[in-house]
Amino acid sequence: CKLVILLSGSGSNLQAFIDACKNQNLPDTEISAVISNKADAFGLIRAKEAGIATACIDHKQFASREDFDEALLQKIDEFGANLIVLAGFMRILTPRFVRHYLGRLINIHPSLLPKYPGLHTHQRAIDAGDKEAGATVHFVTEELDGGPPIIQAKIPIFDGDDAATLADRVLSKEHTIYPLAAQWFAEGRLKLQNSKAVLDDKN
Numbered sequence: 246c247k248l249v250i251l252l253s254g255s256g257s258n259l260q261a262f263i264d265a266c267k268n269q270n271l272p273d274t275e276i277s278a279v280i281s282n283k284a285d286a287f288g289l290i291r292a293k294e295a296g297i298a299t300a301c302i303d304h305k306q307f308a309s310r311e312d313f314d315e316a317l318l319q320k321i322d323e324f325g326a327n328l329i330v331l332a333g334f335m336r337i338l339t340p341r342f343v344r345h346y347l348g349r350l351i352n353i354h355p356s357l358l359p360k361y362p363g364l365h366t367h368q369r370a371i372d373a374g375d376k377e378a379g380a381t382v383h384f385v386t387e388e389l390d391g392g393p394p395i396i397q398a399k400i401p402i403f404d405g406d407d408a409a410t411l412a413d414r415v416l417s418k419e420h421t422i423y424p425l426a427a428q429w430f431a432e433g434r435l436k437l438q439n440s441k442a443v444l445d446d447k448n
């Protein structure tokens with residue numbers, strides 16, 4: 246299974262994929278390329294250190310979101326991907342892009358969706374007095390952070406938590422569930438069917 250990973254920043258989730266490939270936790274999976282919309286994303290350095298091809302497509306160089314997504318799509322297809330993994334990719338994707346990859350485009354969002362789509366999820370969970378927080382891997386559809394969930398990780402919110410401490414603990418859970426979801430996909434067990442994520446039992 247060939248993955249193309251899109252990111253805009255630190256790339257700690259990318260690192261989790263790199264480590265999982267190295268440790269044989271993602272058998273038969275390779276990362277074809279990492280693409281960033283930001284030239285200074287640390288994720289690009291992580292990719293280069295792991296010997297993975299990289300590309301930067303700066304959204305500011307394009308007149309419209311459609312033009313940017315078209316360039317991104319062409320680049321992804323040049324590298325070749327069975328699964329496109331959004332890992333902290335901070336751009337909203339156009340319907341055409343999402344439709345092109347429907348069923349093979351996944352994202353991780355740092356909340357227990359459907360709670361808190363969008364930004365500042367941890368602060369919003371704390372402000373609401375929630376007792377738990379977490380992260381959700383989901384198929385991407387045209388609705389922002391609204392696609393069918395694949396797997397969630399939950400953690401308790403402690404009294405002394407602020408957005409930063411909570412983000413740290415959620416992120417370490419992300420690093421487990423995200424490669425796991427990709428592994429299910431690579432094994433052919435995970436599909437988007439009738440707008441739902443369907444996971445087959447292991448034979």
Ligand code: GRF
Pocket residue numbers: 252254255256257258259288332333334353354355380416419
């Ligand atoms: C994570 O919190 C992820 O849930 C969100 O963006 C962040 C990416 O972090 N979509 P990193 O770049 O993988 O460290």
